[in-house]
Amino acid sequence: KNQVEQSPQSLIILEGKNCTLQCNYTVSPFSNLRWYKQDTGRGPVSLTIMTFSENTKSNGRYTATLDADTKQSSLHITASQLSDSASYICVVGYNNNDMRFGAGTRLTVKP
Amino acid sequence: DAGVIQSPRHEVTEMGQEVTLRCKPISGHNSLFWYRQTMMRGLELLIYFNNNVPIDDSGMPEDRFSAKMPNASFSTLKIQPSEPRDSAVYFCASSLQESSYEQYFGPGTRLTVT
Numbered sequence: 408k409n410q411v412e413q414s415p416q417s418l419i420i421l422e423g424k425n426c427t428l429q430c431n432y433t434v435s436p437f438s439n440l441r442w443y444k445q446d447t448g449r450g451p452v453s454l455t456i457m458t459f460s461e462n463t464k465s466n467g468r469y470t471a472t473l474d475a476d477t478k479q480s481s482l483h484i485t486a487s488q489l490s491d492s493a494s495y496i497c498v499v500g501y502n503n504n505d506m507r508f509g510a511g512t513r514l515t516v517k518p
Numbered sequence: 519d520a521g522v523i524q525s526p527r528h529e530v531t532e533m534g535q536e537v538t539l540r541c542k543p544i545s546g547h548n549s550l551f552w553y554r555q556t557m558m559r560g561l562e563l564l565i566y567f568n569n570n571v572p573i574d575d576s577g578m579p580e581d582r583f584s585a586k587m588p589n590a591s592f593s594t595l596k597i598q599p600s601e602p603r604d605s606a607v608y609f610c611a612s613s614l615q616e617s618s619y620e621q622y623f624g625p626g627t628r629l630t631v632t
Contacts, residue, residue, distance in 0.1 A: 448626075449625060449626075450609050450624055452623070453620055453622075496561060498561075504566070504573070504574065508563075509560070511560060
């Protein structure tokens with residue numbers, strides 16, 4: 408069954424700290440994996456996109472990793488800022504254009 | 519540059535009424551996607567178009583839902599008749615081409631059916 412599971416469900420950290428969000432998937436055949444950031448009341452915004460051959464990609468303070476063998480991805484946020492408070496959604500593409508969405512991790516950064 | 523434009527931003531309607539959500543994709547983008555987001559189910563893909571043609575509507579929940587894309591710059595998602603369980607935020611997204619992984623989302627339409 409094609410599933411995408413994210414952990415933790417929610418996370419609270421202090422400003423300036425680092426954190427790592429997890430995404431495990433079972434979808435097959437894998438095509439791509441995307442991380443989105445969604446601020447409250449806004450649409451999701453793409454952070455990183457990785458295909459099978461890529462195992463790490465950075466976007467500023469955001470670094471995503473992908474292990475296609477274990478079917479795991481992580482999103483690492485360095486030196487968190489208050490503006491990082493948002494939901495982070497993992498989306499795994501498979502077949503040609505099919506997609507499976509994770510339920511998201513709700514991150515709160517406190518001063 | 520204008521991003522994806524959706525209207526209305528908020529819609530409150532009574533059960534049984536027809537609801538029409540509108541989307542203008544980014545100019546030059548060939549693919550358009552409609553999503554629904556709820557607390558219980560998260561983000562769900564409803565339907566997507568490529569070059570104005572519906573490609574996959576397997577996510578459309580029922581016959582009460584229909585979507586059209588009469589031209590490259592406009593799409594509608596219609597619910598008739600609406601039900602309280604349709605209450606959700608509906609997002610439209612567009613991408614440069616069908617196989618492009620980069621999708622740009624609109625601000626969403628928050629629909630409340632009472």
